[in-house]
Amino acid sequence: MIPKVNLDRFFLRIGSCTIYLGVMGSMSAINAKRLQELQTTKPKKKFQSYFLANKWLYIMLIPGLTFLFIFHYIPMYGIIIAFKDFNVVKGIFNSPWVGLENFKYLFKSKDFYIILRNSVSISLLRMFWGFPVPIILALMLNEVRHIHYKKTIQTILYIPHFISWVVIVGIIYNFLSPSTGIVNYIIKSLGGEAIAFLQDERYFRSILVISDIWKESGWGTIIYLAAISGIDECLYEAAIIDGATRLQRIRYVTIPGIASTIIVLLILRSGSILRNGFEQIFLMYSPLVYDVADVFETYTYRVGLREGRFSYATAVGMFQSLVGLILIWTTNRLSRKFGEGGLW
Amino acid sequence: MKKRRPVTAGSVVFDIIIYGLLALIAACMLYPFLNVIAVSISDYSSYLKNPLRILPGKLDFSAFEYVFSSSLILSSYRNTIIITIGGTLISLTLTILTAYPLSKKHLKGKRAIMNLFIFSMLFSGGIIPSFYLIRSLKLLDTLWALILPGTISAYNIILMKNFFSSLPESLEEAAKIDGASDLYILRKIIIPLSTPIIATIGLFVCVGYWNSYFSAVLYIRDQQKWTLQLLLREIIMSANTQLLSSGGNLAEISKDAIPPQTIKYATLIVVVLPILCVYPFLQKYFVKGMMLGAVKG
Incomplete structure (x- = not known):
């Protein structure tokens, strides 16, 4: 006796067989389609297995990407504040759109031209006076033959880079103080009159540039020293055989050897001509010197967070970021043309 | 490698200038710190006597x-x-x-x-x-x-x-x-x-x-x-x-x-x-x- 259940199974089998046959019958018709399917599913499986094999690599990326998204890309979205009449109570979504109103206001205001002029001229001054210093220092360091002397000097030269602007400006304030500062002590003991350097428009930018050189030049030598160490020693040997003096060796071997590095750094530096950084200027300036010292960063902070004009300040910041982006992108392409790879 | 370079009088003068200049620059980098340290641990009267000091005067840690x-x-x-x-x-x-x-x-x-x-x-x-x-x-x-x-x-x-x-x-x-x-x-x-x-x-x-x-x-x-x-x-x-x-x-x-x-x-x-x-x-x-x-x- 065949149990009922088995009979059922038997018919089921026949049924599925017919279906199977039917499918086989229509196979030729959809053959092309199936082939296509096969082709697409195969790489999909491959990708899945690839992903599984490397799952840890992708998992490792998650925290970094999350932080990047939250702290860099959400603020970028927040830039739409610049196109709104932003109100803290209403929030970003509910504040009314105003189009380019904030930008129109910006370009009409006198402030804009003052900060643009200051930003550009301060970074040009920094570039003109500050750019050659690390190169010269690196060339000098390279001529030192006593390794311990060289190491000691380097250690000292790098220190200021690690000191905060708050500390350095604190020292500057005290050194330049008209009543107790040592600079005015020297001026007075030489019979001069005390000068309030930081409150004087004539001196402010010079102090800015000099303190910047003092802080960053030593650190800046690292990249040039690395470039110099890459110069082939044979070139020097050949120069010596040709009777070149040490100055001539610097002039005809070392400098040409690091020329491409110099050019690339110069190009990239000019790409950030609108950026002056916030801290140094913010810590050193005062209303008395706003006319020569106010730059995009400090202006954005003042009108935005001190005066509460969020939308306008965002527009100012956005102008700076956008022009900065275009500049740095262009200069990076330029530096790639010089065959040095640029920043990225 | 560099040892093989000939030592001439010009080279020695060159060395002296380079070493001297670097020492001067390093001194400029260090001076503010030394001065600040010296003043902070000295009695104020010694500051008034010589504000440019890099060595502490009468010690005072108050x-x-x-x-x-x-x-x-x-x-x-x-x-x-x-x-x-x-x-x-x-x-x-x-x-x-x-x-x-x-x-x-x-x-x-x-x-x-x-x-x-x-x-x-x-x-x-x-x-x-x-x-x-x-x-x-x-x-x-x-x-x-x-x-x-x-x-x-x-x-x-x-x-x-x-x-x-x-x-x-x-x-x-x-x-x-x-x-x-x-x-x-x-x-x-x-x-x-x-x-x-x-x-x-x-x-x-x-x-x-x-x-x-x-x-x-x-x-x-x-x-x-x-x-x-x-x-x-x-x-x-x-x-x-x-x-x-x-x-x-x-x-x-x-x-x-x-x-x-x-x-x-x-x-x-x-x-x-x-x-x-x-x-x-x-x-x-x-x-x-x-x-x-x-x-x-």
Whole structure:
């Protein structure tokens, strides 16, 4: 006796067989389609297995990407504040759109031209006076033959880079103080009159540039020293055989050897001509010197967070970021043309 | 190699000039610190006698006693230490975790992710949207506001990634064949081999947190949450140093006895000292790390 259940199974089998046959019958018709399917599913499986094999690599990326998204890309979205009449109570979504109103206001205001002029001229001054210093220092360091002397000097030269602007400006304030500062002590003991350097428009930018050189030049030598160490020693040997003096060796071997590095750094530096950084200027300036010292960063902070004009300040910041982006992108392409790879 | 160069009279003069100039420049770098240290540990009358001193006159540490007796300085010190240690640990972890997958040549989607990071270096939302974000996350007036936004830096990731790529692939392949997972390889092989770059970036990040001032200006109002840099700034700018004595137990030291300048200098030293103490130990690492990381930038 065949149990009922088995009979059922038997018919089921026949049924599925017919279906199977039917499918086989229509196979030729959809053959092309199936082939296509096969082709697409195969790489999909491959990708899945690839992903599984490397799952840890992708998992490792998650925290970094999350932080990047939250702290860099959400603020970028927040830039739409610049196109709104932003109100803290209403929030970003509910504040009314105003189009380019904030930008129109910006370009009409006198402030804009003052900060643009200051930003550009301060970074040009920094570039003109500050750019050659690390190169010269690196060339000098390279001529030192006593390794311990060289190491000691380097250690000292790098220190200021690690000191905060708050500390350095604190020292500057005290050194330049008209009543107790040592600079005015020297001026007075030489019979001069005390000068309030930081409150004087004539001196402010010079102090800015000099303190910047003092802080960053030593650190800046690292990249040039690395470039110099890459110069082939044979070139020097050949120069010596040709009777070149040490100055001539610097002039005809070392400098040409690091020329491409110099050019690339110069190009990239000019790409950030609108950026002056916030801290140094913010810590050193005062209303008395706003006319020569106010730059995009400090202006954005003042009108935005001190005066509460969020939308306008965002527009100012956005102008700076956008022009900065275009500049740095262009200069990076330029530096790639010089065959040095640029920043990225 | 350089020993074989001929020694001439001109060369000796050249050496003297170079060595002398470098010594002079190094002296310019050190002078302000020496002067500040000397003044802060001297009696004020010796400052008035010779303000340019680099050697202390009559020793007097009362300025330091005064500074350390202030509760505000202690709380600022604590806050700065918290953000420095916390920030460095989080940042290093994130940087290593992100840089390792990106150092794999075969990783699919690597290019796009790199571009996301690079773009974040070139363009930013600016001060106001960042401020608004921190405000919306309810992080204003918390130390998290000083730690979190700075943890991911595309620049550090690129440095780290370049170092990882320079390590020989055969090491990892051998471990892979033995069945090690990527996480295991990173922990047991890559990280131990990468101490120079980890020390370098760790130093940068650590110093960055210790010195950070702008984010504290933006996000911190509460005096209890102040960092050292913020406090130092307020002390430098104030005509007197009353700020320090608020709520502090000043014991027997009368504040009129110590001139403000000495106190300011003592505070400067207190802020800089930890950096100057750590610096010489890490210095040997960071130049090496910088150069290795810069290869094929």
